[in-house]
Amino acid sequence: MAETLTVFKSVQELANSNEVPEKYIHPQGSINTSPSLLDVPEVDLSLLISPTSPARQQELNKLQSGLKSCGCFQVINHGIADSFIDKVREISKQFFALPTEEKLKYARTVDDIEGYGNDSVLLEKQTLDWTDRLYLNVFPEDIRKLQFWPQKPECFREVFEEYINNLKLLSVSLLKAMATSLNVDENCFLDQCGERGTMVARFNFYPPCPRPDVVLGVKPHADGSAITILLQDKEVEGLQVLKDDQWFRVPAVPYGFLINVGDQVEIMSNGIFKSPVHRVVTNAERERNTLAVFIMPDTDVGIGPVEKLINEERPRVYKNVKNYVELFFQYYQQGRRPIEAAMI
Ligand SMILES: O=C(O)CCC(=O)C(=O)O
C-alpha cells in the first residue's frame, strides 16, 4: 500500500495552537491584504446563452473585456439555486470540521495530489501555503478514486455529484460563449478540450492565520487549466489578482462564480485572453472556504492557438503544446511561469 502522510500536521491544527512555523513565512514579507477592489464584470448567463436575446451582445462584450483586461469575470443568473450553493458550502465546511483522524481516512499519499492534505514539500526552500485541501478528480468518471470521496457528512457525495454535473454543463456554455465573443466557431475551445477533457475539484480551507502580513493562503500562480470555476466564500474575501503589476482584491459575489482563464485558454486564444496571476491572502479572524473546479483539456490531445486568431496584426504568440500539465509542474516548481515554455 502506498505510504500516507505520516507526520501530518494540518494547517488547521497549526492555527488552533497559534503556531506559524518558519516555512510558512514569506521572506520578502509585508503582504498588503487590503489593496483596491478589482473591477470584475458581472455576466448574466441566462442572457448569454439565449440566442434571441437582444441583450446577449452586451453580455458577450462584458465577458470579452473582462477576459482581456483582468482574465476573469463573475457569472450570475447561472440557474444553480442559491439554496443548493449553500448546501455545497455546507458539505465543505462540515468535512473540514471533522476530527483529523476522520479526515485522514481520505489522506493523499506522499507522491500524489489527490485526496486530503496540505502542500506537498517538493523543494527544501519552498514556502508553504496556509491551507488544507481536498483534491478530487471528477471527470471523466473512470478517473474517479472513490476512496478519497468523503462519506461524512453523509450527503457529501450526493451534493457534490449534483454540483459537478451542473458545473460540467456550465463549463460547456462558458467555453462556447468565450469563443463566440471572439467571433470564432463556438466549439473551437471546447473541441480542443477533447472528449476526455478532465475536471478536477479542489476544496480549499483557509484557517485563520495569526500573521496575514507575512503568510499567504496560496502563493502567486496562474492556473494550468483551460478555465477555472471558483465558488468563493460567501462573506470572506481573500483572492487577489495581479493587474498592471499591482495586486487587487477580487470581490466575493455570494451566489456568483468567479470564472478565470487558465494558461491553456490563453494559449488557445493566441494571448487575447489573459490567464491572470493570482494569490490568496490570509485573515487573522475568520476562516475561508472556497471550491475551485478546473476544466482541463485531455492531456493526450495537443492544444494550440485557434488559426483564425492568428493574423498579420496578431502573429502567433504560442506554440502548439501537448501535455501542458506536465510542463506546468516542471516550471512551477522552479518558480517560473509555465506559460513561458509555450511561447514562440
Ligand atoms: O481560494 C481561492 O480564492 C483561489 C484558489 C486558487 O487560486 C486555486 O485553487 O488555484
Ligand SMILES: [Fe+2]
Ligand atoms: Fe488558482
